[in-house]
Amino acid sequence: MQTDYEKIGLKVGLEIHQQLATSAKLFCKCKPELFKEEPEITFLRRLRPTQSELGQIDPAAYFEFQKGVKIRYEADTQTSCLVEMDEEPPHPLNMEAVEISLTAALMMNAKPVDEIHVMRKTVIDGSNTTGFQRTCVIALNGQVKVKEKTIPIQHISLEEDAARKTGEEEGNIIRYRIDRLGVPLIEVATAPVINSPKEAEEVALTIGRILRATGKVMRGLGTIRQDLNISIQGGALTEIKGVQELEIIPLVIEYEVQRQLNLIKISQELQKTGAKEEDLKEEFFDVTPIFKTTKCKVLQKALEKNQKILAAKLPKFKGFLKRELMPNIRLGTEMADRAKFWGRVGGIFHTDELPAYGITEEEIEALRKMVNAKEEDAVVFVADTPENAKDALKAVLERAKETLKGVPEETRAANPDGTTHYMRPRPGAARMYPETDTPPIQITEDYVRQILASLPELPEQKLQRLIRNYGLNQKLATQVMDSEYTELFETIAKENKVSPTTIAVFLTETMKALKREGVQIEKISESQIKEIFKCISSGELTKEALQDVVIWLSKHEGQSPRKAIENLGLKTLSREELEGIINNAISCNKDLIEKSGEKAFGSIMGMVMREVRGRAKAELVSELIKKKLEQTKT
């Protein structure tokens, strides 16, 4: 079914976060790198609610604090210091990062602020050791053009990246690694003027290209993250965090639209059934006895741990919990997500999905009776400590009440398949307050003029230049521009007598294909690639043998391309050697040549090429065979 996005009033705003390739982090001198080994240092912190200047405590943070959630931070000394551990105040703002941000901002025609003020933004999940993220606005009111449409850029900011979650442990402990904490991120926020899933992808691509054109951003998965604000008429504003792949942006939006449309429909149907908010009572039934001899493994385990099974009734909700909102995500899944978040339970059971999981018809019957459920009611139950189970059921009831109203405002996180899951409630106002440890930085007109004078080429200009100067077609030029080899391409094309198209195809398509086949192309350095093309340019290597050389080099790290050519026996044949091989082929096929005359050329050519592939240019082989055949005729 084709959705008419205009009719449903789709509005999307993008927030693009891109890690900058600076030599140090934003507020200290640590390297902005990730470590893979075991941590050298770990330390445990209790999550504490941060109090903003207005004296408001974030309800979700306060809740986690009450739950006694602790964070185990992992660190090593290369990538973090006392600043990341919140044992020392931040150092002055990294001016290299400021300059990159200003460059990008000016490329988007934004107006730099007169003074940069670092602010603190409350963060509630432990991903920052301080309880807040430092951020500062660099420029305002820019714009980018996407297919004749002007997309306003509301602001361009510079902020510190957060720690990355590495796991969870027993006893309400969440593990975070602080190597990523403090890595400079540029944030580009568009106005919510995007009206279709495809357009959102194009806007993200355009902004991404501008950021990459600065030549100072990190590359690879996880270095760019897109947040989407999505709303439709009659729905609500949903914030979706952490979309890493550009290509899934349209899918995320399509799914979210589907979800909101389905929730609106469910709300209307529920109202027709007579479901009411006041009937959704916080009344919890201890139904443990019913499941004393259950075959359900999950419940058995809970009972072994002496946990309780608590149930709550959702009057007139029968059948609605199994309604699909987007692929594999049902209303019941959303309730389970809430229960997991607020109750820290493993999940919920509900009557819309039963009998299943070893739970029998008889047990459900007894359950319904015990909670006085009518035919049209749904029953939800949870096995955990009574406190967690109650919190989980409260969250389920809360979600049920929201279902009556329509779509709740919330923050969701993107799954790799384009669907999303509940992350937390949307933060209220008063999240920002000034960072008093770093002084403001003036952006003088002189400084701006200086940056403006050496602004990098805009992506559109670069594309046209690649087409014009190197004779690349539009597709290939675009691929070169979007690849990480743009500069390398130009260097090789200028230094060698190899066709730019050959170089471009190799750097984009061939490298990508080899990677897909499992060749570790990241082991090939740029200087090795330059060397390979030098060999082609001088005639030592044929372009047909390019791939073989790259594969060999990926398996023999640090070796020279000449060594590869030697080891693979790919050294170009001399004219004499080649003539010898051709003479041999002709004399072995005298009969054939006599019989089919000029038609024999194809067969001879095939034979010789099989033997000399990668060691001689096809044009030369063809030329020599033709000449020899002429001579044999006479």
Ligand SMILES: [Zn+2]
């Ligand atoms: Zn540091």
